[in-house]
Amino acid sequence: MSQDSPAQRPSPGLWTLIVVILLPAVVLPLWVPLYDKTDPTLFGFPFFFWFQFALILLSAVLTSLAYGLSQLTERRREGSAR
Amino acid sequence: MSAVAVSVFVFLFLVVTVMGFAASRWRRADLDSLDEWGLGGRGFGTFIAWFLIGGDLYTAYTFIAVPATLYAGSAVGFFAVPYTIVVYPLIFLFLPRLWSVSHRHGYVTPADFVEGRYGSRTLALAVALTGILATAPYIALQLVGIQSVLEVAGFGGSGTWFVKDLPLFIAFAVLAAYTYSSGLRAPALIAFVKDILIYVVIIVAVIYLPAKLGGWGHIFSTTSDSFTTFNTDNADAIAAGQASPKAMMPPPALHWAYASLALGSALALFMYPHSITGVLSTRNRGVIRRNAALLPAYSFLLGLLALLGFVAVAAGVTVAGDPPNPQLAVPQLFENEFPPWFAGVGYAAIAIGALVPAAIMSIAAANLFTRNIYRAYFRPDATPSEEAQVSKIVSLLVKVGALVFVLALSRSFAINLQLLGGVWILQTFPAIVVGLYTRWFHRWALLAGWAAGMLYGTWTAYGVSSPAQAHFGGPLASFPGTDTKVYIAAVAFGINVLVTVVLTVVFRVLHVDPGEDQTRWGDYAADVGDEGVAAEVDPHAPAHA
Numbered sequence: 338m339s340q341d342s343p344a345q346r347p348s349p350g351l352w353t354l355i356v357v358i359l360l361p362a363v364v365l366p367l368w369v370p371l372y373d374k375t376d377p378t379l380f381g382f383p384f385f386f387w388f389q390f391a392l393i394l395l396s397a398v399l400t401s402l403a404y405g406l407s408q409l410t411e412r413r414r415e416g417s418a419r
Numbered sequence: 420m421s422a423v424a425v426s427v428f429v430f431l432f433l434v435v436t437v438m439g440f441a442a443s444r445w446r447r448a449d450l451d452s453l454d455e456w457g458l459g460g461r462g463f464g465t466f467i468a469w470f471l472i473g474g475d476l477y478t479a480y481t482f483i484a485v486p487a488t489l490y491a492g493s494a495v496g497f498f499a500v501p502y503t504i505v506v507y508p509l510i511f512l513f514l515p516r517l518w519s520v521s522h523r524h525g526y527v528t529p530a531d532f533v534e535g536r537y538g539s540r541t542l543a544l545a546v547a548l549t550g551i552l553a554t555a556p557y558i559a560l561q562l563v564g565i566q567s568v569l570e571v572a573g574f575g576g577s578g579t580w581f582v583k584d585l586p587l588f589i590a591f592a593v594l595a596a597y598t599y600s601s602g603l604r605a606p607a608l609i610a611f612v613k614d615i616l617i618y619v620v621i622i623v624a625v626i627y628l629p630a631k632l633g634g635w636g637h638i639f640s641t642t643s644d645s646f647t648t649f650n651t652d653n654a655d656a657i658a659a660g661q662a663s664p665k666a667m668m669p670p671p672a673l674h675w676a677y678a679s680l681a682l683g684s685a686l687a688l689f690m691y692p693h694s695i696t697g698v699l700s701t702r703n704r705g706v707i708r709r710n711a712a713l714l715p716a717y718s719f720l721l722g723l724l725a726l727l728g729f730v731a732v733a734a735g736v737t738v739a740g741d742p743p744n745p746q747l748a749v750p751q752l753f754e755n756e757f758p759p760w761f762a763g764v765g766y767a768a769i770a771i772g773a774l775v776p777a778a779i780m781s782i783a784a785a786n787l788f789t790r791n792i793y794r795a796y797f798r799p800d801a802t803p804s805e806e807a808q809v810s811k812i813v814s815l816l817v818k819v820g821a822l823v824f825v826l827a828l829s830r831s832f833a834i835n836l837q838l839l840g841g842v843w844i845l846q847t848f849p850a851i852v853v854g855l856y857t858r859w860f861h862r863w864a865l866l867a868g869w870a871a872g873m874l875y876g877t878w879t880a881y882g883v884s885s886p887a888q889a890h891f892g893g894p895l896a897s898f899p900g901t902d903t904k905v906y907i908a909a910v911a912f913g914i915n916v917l918v919t920v921v922l923t924v925v926f927r928v929l930h931v932d933p934g935e936d937q938t939r940w941g942d943y944a945a946d947v948g949d950e951g952v953a954a955e956v957d958p959h960a961p962a963h964a
Contacts, residue, residue, distance in 0.1 A: 359508040366501030367682055369674040381636025385668045386726070389500045393718045396504045400511055400712040407708055 351410050355403045362396035424572065427763030428770070431616070432590070435609050435771050439597030442604040452803035453527050456602035457786045457810055459700045461522070465709050467607055471779075472697040472710060473717045474610030476503075476688065479564035479773030480557075480837075482617070482724055483746050489728030490736075490748040492646050492665025494673055495895075497725055501681035503718040506688050511711035514689060515704040516855040519945040520938055528783075529695050529851050530791040536854045537862040538934030540795050545869055546847045547791035550692040551817075553840035554784045557691070558821040560837050561773040561780075563746070565590055566825065568766045570739075571750035584826060590770065595818050598778045599811050603700055606778040613775050616768035618720065620753075624765075625723045628730050628756055638726075641733040643667055661886050667729070672904070676895050679906040687845040687908060690852075692783035693776065704946050727752060742887065777818070785813035835880075835891035842876035842894075842908040846915050855943060862934045864922035872915030879907050 365371065372388040379387040454461055463471060481499070488496030517532065526532045530550065534543035569586050597605045629635050646665035656662040669677040688694060701707055731748040734756060738747040753765040789810045794801045801809070850865045885892025895904040926933075 356512070359511065362508045363505050366504045367678040369669060369677050370671070373668060373671070373674065375668075378636070381634055381639060383639055383668070386497070386639075386722075389497070389504070390719065390722055392504050393500070393715050393722065396507060397712060397715040400507055400715070403508075403511060404705075404708045404712045408705065 351406060355406050358399050358403050358406070362392075362399045365395075366392050421759040423759040424763035424766070427760050428572065428767045431612075431764070431767035431771065435612055435774065436593050436597070438608050438612065439593070439601060439605040442597070442608040443601040445604050445608060451807050453786060453789065453806050453810060454525075454803075456807045457527060457782055458696065459603040459607055461700055462702050463607065463700050463706070464702050465706050465713070468697070468701045468706050468710050469713050470610040470614050471603075471607045471700065472694070473714055474606065474613050474772075474775040475693055475697045475779045476714075476776075477717050477721060477772075478557075478561060478776040479769050480560040481721065482769055482772055483564045483567050483749060484560075485721065485725045486728035486731070486749045487745040489667075489725055490731050491728075491745040492649065492663075492667075494666035494669045495677045495680060496728070497668075497722075498677050498680040498684070499725060500718060500722045501677075502684040502688075503721055504715065505681055506685040507711045507714055509685060510689055510698070511708055513852050513855060514695075514698050515707050516943040517695070517851070518699060518701065518704055518707055520855070520942045521699055523942045523945050524937065527699070528692060528787045528790050529690070529847065530787060533847075533850050533854065534791070534795070535937040536858065537850070537865070538936065539862040539866075540791075542850060542862050542866050542869075543791050543795065545866060546850055547787040549843050549847050549869075549873070550787050551784045553844040554692055554780050555817065555820060556824070556836035556840050557693075558777050558780045558784075558817065559824040560834065561777040562587065562591070562821060562825045563834075564773045565770045567744075567746050568750050568769045571747055571754050572766050587822075587826075590774070591818065591822055594774050594777060595815050598781060598814055598818075602811075603696070603779065603782055606775045606782075607700075609771065609778075610775045613768070613771045616764060617772055620761075620765045620768045621720055621724055623761070624727060624730075624753075628727075628734070628752075631756065632730065632733050638729055638733040639667070642729040645732050663886055675898070676904040676906065679909040680894060683845060683906040683909040683912065684841060686848055686912070687841050690844045690847050691780075692787055693780040696779060696783040696786065724749075777821075781814040781817045781821075782810070784817045785810040788813045838891060838894055839877060839880055842880060842911055843873060845908045845912050846872035846876070848912065849916055849919050858933075858936055859923065860919055861923040861926040861931065863931060864919045864926055867922050868915040868917075868919030871918045872911040875914050876907055876911035879911070883907075 366389065372385055374385060375383040377384055382390075485496065485499045517529070520526065520535075521532060524531075524535055526535065528547065528550070530543040530547035533546045534540055537543075565587060601608075629638060632638060646667065650657065650664050653662045657664050689698070698707055701710075727749055731752040734752060736748055736751050736755060738744055738751055740747070750766065750769065753762045757765060789801075789806050793809050794806065798805070846869045849860060849868060853860055879896045880894075881890050883892040883894075883896055884890065894906055894908070896907050896910070897903065898905045898910060
């Protein structure tokens, strides 16, 4: 734990990309005027409700993508550490 | 309730009890240290962690209270869904850093980290006390969840208070006993049963009930009509402030309320000691990130469950109590619409759903007491086995306290305190999460900011009245200087950060001692296999926190 090796520093470019990918999953659910509507309905669900269910799926996809990218950086870290 | 439903309920409860005790032999280790008893050996993989963290965050109270708010026509009740969407990207980004630094330094609680980072036992004590204060009413509400089920199910019936609450006592004694003997392994194992039951019940409920009641379109339109009728019939009372108007969606005036409730609750959620306990019990950083991508499955479930509130309205469910208690809506819906045996499964799902988070919460609160009060102030050289013993006993005391709370004080008092708990716990965010990235904040500025946020939040919440109660009437208050309603915790958090930033500048100019930082930059990205990060922590190695 004496000195931080360069391999321990996260790669800033990839992490910026990960944050950008995760951003919609945080911003869209909080942007209420975007989905505060009844129409169009889907399977009888007003837009307000089904849109938020769709956001759950979207956020799961985005987080999975971010996970994949983060594994890439961790693997690169391990590779250079050896 | 019929004999069939009772038998099914009791049978499932017994299965879980056996599992709880058997858990002490699972992934066998000696349970004489906090790493083993309180964090399950820090070795849970993706699969177990998914059940454990899911079972931890989505509590029985959530399953009762969220549909109840929709049933009662609260326009902002559905905020629980955006809240659980927003929380996962945040967990993805923040918590792996906490995991790494905690592993490298043997931290068991968030307050351990704060003490190591800022070299301040006082700030750590503030974080620990906030955690315990916020968790205690949350445990009490899990019991309220069990009570709702037992009440609808007709257990206990009338008679003295002792006979009436006997089933709750039994459920509780069983929970306390296996948490004591098995630690975090018990809820981890029980979470499997709990979640499978909950998934089955919800999936059946959202397919079977709408089919029976004429489809989702019909349910939404019936609910909408019912709310409109209520508002028309009670127009005078609503105008006079004696009743609240009902709605399915937030009107424009409540958009900020909806968004701030979602964001504030999401930021608060992973500051709760029990969520951090769940996260620290994982095997490596990847497990946390992978779970951030997998846990939204629970959010989907929660959304469907919330809508059962509307299903109950459309099914014409009426609830007992004066004033009527909407928390009984979902159990009552099961009672009315399901065949008896399946209603029994539904009740068991909710009751067992209360046991998992109650166990984890009591473990988390006990760890905070042991590490940041007992060891920090009374026994600095406590051995690992002494720590584990103290935690076991405190976990019992915490649960007894919660039980007394629910039985001796009013149920609404527990709900008020849980509301305050959310406001309080968010005030530890700057010290913990900002601390994961920078040491810029001064420790005394953080303490002052925390105090300012706590005071503002408590005072403001006290001042909120509703048609039903004079104080603690709800989570919303006007943003200072405007008429816009927002979540109190979010404003308190803003004040907290403001005070912290201003005082940090002041203290730095005055060269007030910033304290010693035990952590290094590299600690925050450490993973299994790195120096100082063992795959499973050796409980008998000297702790160097």
